[in-house]
Amino acid sequence: MTLKLNIRDKFNKELPADPLVSNTRRQVRNACFSYVTPRKPSNPSLVHVSPEMINAIGLKESSVSKEFLAVFSGSKVMKGTKPYAMCYGGHQFGNWAGQLGDGRAINLAEVEHEGRNWALQLKGAGETPYSRTADGLAVLRSSIREYLCSEAMYHLGVPTTRALSIVLSGDQVMRDMLYDGNPAYEKGAIVCRVAPSFIRFGNFEIFVAQQDVKTLKELVDFTLKYHYPHLGKPSKEVYLAFFKEVSVKSLEMVIHWQRVGFVHGVMNTDNMSILGLTIDYGPYGWLEGYDHGWTPNTTDSAHRRYRYGTQPQVVLWNLLKLANALYPLIEEAEPLQNILSEYQEELKVAYLKMMKSKLGLFEVDANDQVLVDELEAVLQQSETDMTIFFRELAKFRTEGNSNGLAIVGEAFYDPKGIKSEKATLWEDWFLKYKERLKKELKSDVERAVVMNSVNPKYVLRNYMAQLAIDDADKGDYVLLDEFFNLLKKPYEEQPEHQKWFAKRPEWARNKVGCSMLSCSS
Structure with missing residues (x-):
């Protein structure tokens, strides 16, 4: 049975390819990608598949067959397609890392269905010219984390890449999970990731580093043509409008992260989608205790560059690097700087609006910023589960003697520790919160409904x-x-x-x- 997909490859047909076809590690110049064939796994078996994404790309659940397994394990290349790995660079932990590229990701094809474009990408399907010293493989552990989180984030309302399937390769893969000199064999696995595009900030950065303005322009124009066509034909004004829209989308994405308590863990510029999607699920995590200083990434444990509280500022820093990459096409710094300044102002407004929605506050009040600041301060006085706190807060009532501390009591990791000074801080805040709620037009019941629509009950802890x-x-x-x-x-x-x-x-x-x-x- 042949998979009936509406293949409409564009990236590897309209952009310059690496002329070398050997799968050897190398520095690639004047090219957006290199052709590469996935490694054939020894004994692939299907672990899980997303019915939603099967339908999204134009298949039916009955299509999950031996042919499906062969294609999405990398065993078979679909007729008429030419898989490839993308070339990009990036700033990692604040430092330019040079060429990076798809070291363990191979793009199978692009498909169109019901007016949408989907790029299909295998993660863990073998080495590419960009694998450096690595093997290009992935393990079941990391694959499950990526597969589950991609779909969970989508249903939380967070802009994200998606996941189609997860497959066991049948091979054993050596990994030193904590980089502490204790490698061990783990089950190999392959995830099929799906997105309108996997283009990242780093795809543009690499050409500036190589002083290759010609290929840079080709890639930017391609991105405009297929992903931002409403902006118009390429020009300096359109390039600026493009940067502005990427800035807005990136801000929307990170505000959603803050809303649900998601910490990406490795916000390098090569992990920033040009479409404002959450991309590359590695050492991520959800806040357990509400802590602006928390990061799940052991690699970042010393400097905590990518901690929860700094994520919006890191997006700004990454946008600055994207601005530098686009500068050769614009040749004016001031308009780019203005967009970055606008981001900072829009961030303040967006963050307050988001926090107010979590608190059920919709009317305008001059003291709302203070109320939010005081809440964030008292939340960090003791270990308080973010998800439970905000979900339970919807039960608070303005009528009667609603006991705020009792209502959110399940959120405290040490309830007995909430006494004396800490208890007083909480009681003071709840008094202010109650008075503020009385200025709202919504009833307690209406407010709870809205709060429960932005404060999830379940996250992928x-x-x-x-x-x-x-x-x-x-x-x-x-x-x-x-x-x-x-x-x-x-x-x-x-x-x-x-x-x-x-x-x-x-x-x-x-x-x-x-x-x-x-x-x-």
Whole structure:
């Protein structure tokens, strides 16, 4: 059976290719990609597939066959397609890293269905010219984390790449999970990632570093043609409008991250989508205790560059690097600087609006910023679960003697520690919150409905992902499927899944995979 996909390749047909076709590590110049064939796995088997994404790319669930497994494990190249790895550079942890590229990702094809373009990309399907010293493979552990999180983020309303399938390769892959000199074999796996495009900030940066303005212009014009066509034909004004729109989309993305308590963990410029999508799920995590200083990435543990509280500022820094990359096409710094300044002002407005929505505040009040600042300060006085706190806060009432501390009590990791000075701080804040709520036009019930639409009840906590990984490693995918379906409805009560609306268990506090994650995660 042949998979009937509407193949409409553009990236590898309209942009310059690396003339070398050997799969050897090398520096690539004057090219946007290199052709490469996925490595054939020894004994592939399907772990899970997303029915939504099967339909999105134009297939039916009945298409999940031996042919499907062959294509999305990398065993077979679809007729009429030429897989490739993209060339890009990037700033990693604030430093220019030179050429990076798709070191363990291979783009199979682009398909069109119902007016949408989808690029299909295998992660973990073998080495490419950009693999450097790595093997281009992935393991089941990291693949499950990417697969589950991609789909969970989509249903949370966060701009994201998606995931179609996860496959076991049948091969063993050596990994030093924490880079501590203790490598071990793990099950190899391949995820099929799906997005309108996988173009990143780094795709543009590499050509500036190589002083290749010709190829830079080709790529920018291609991006405008297929992903920002409403901006018009290429010109200096359109390039500026493009940068502005990327800035707006990136701000929207990171505000959503802050809203749900998501920490990306490795916001290098090569991990920033030109479409404002969350891309590259590595050492990510959700806040357990509300802590602006937390990062899940052990590689970043010393400087905490990518901690939760700085994510919006890191986006700004990354946008500055994108501005530098676009400068040769614009040749004026001031308009680019103006857009970056606008981002800073828009960030303040967007962040306050987001926090007010989490608190159920919709009317204008001059003291709202102070109320939010005071809440964030008191939240960090003690370990307080972010997801539970904001979800339970919807139960607070302006009528009667509503006890705020009691209502959000389940969110505290040490409820007995909320006493004396800490208790007073909380009680003072709840008094101010109650008075502020009285200025709202919505009733308590109406407010709760809106709050529950922006404050999820269920998120993919790291310990949950690790439980699914542990079971899957034994060949049991029941919990993986349970989480996959649970996270499709993160804002609904789902009483049958109530046990997952709970604080991180103590056993997970310092467990590898639950609190400590590396870039191999």
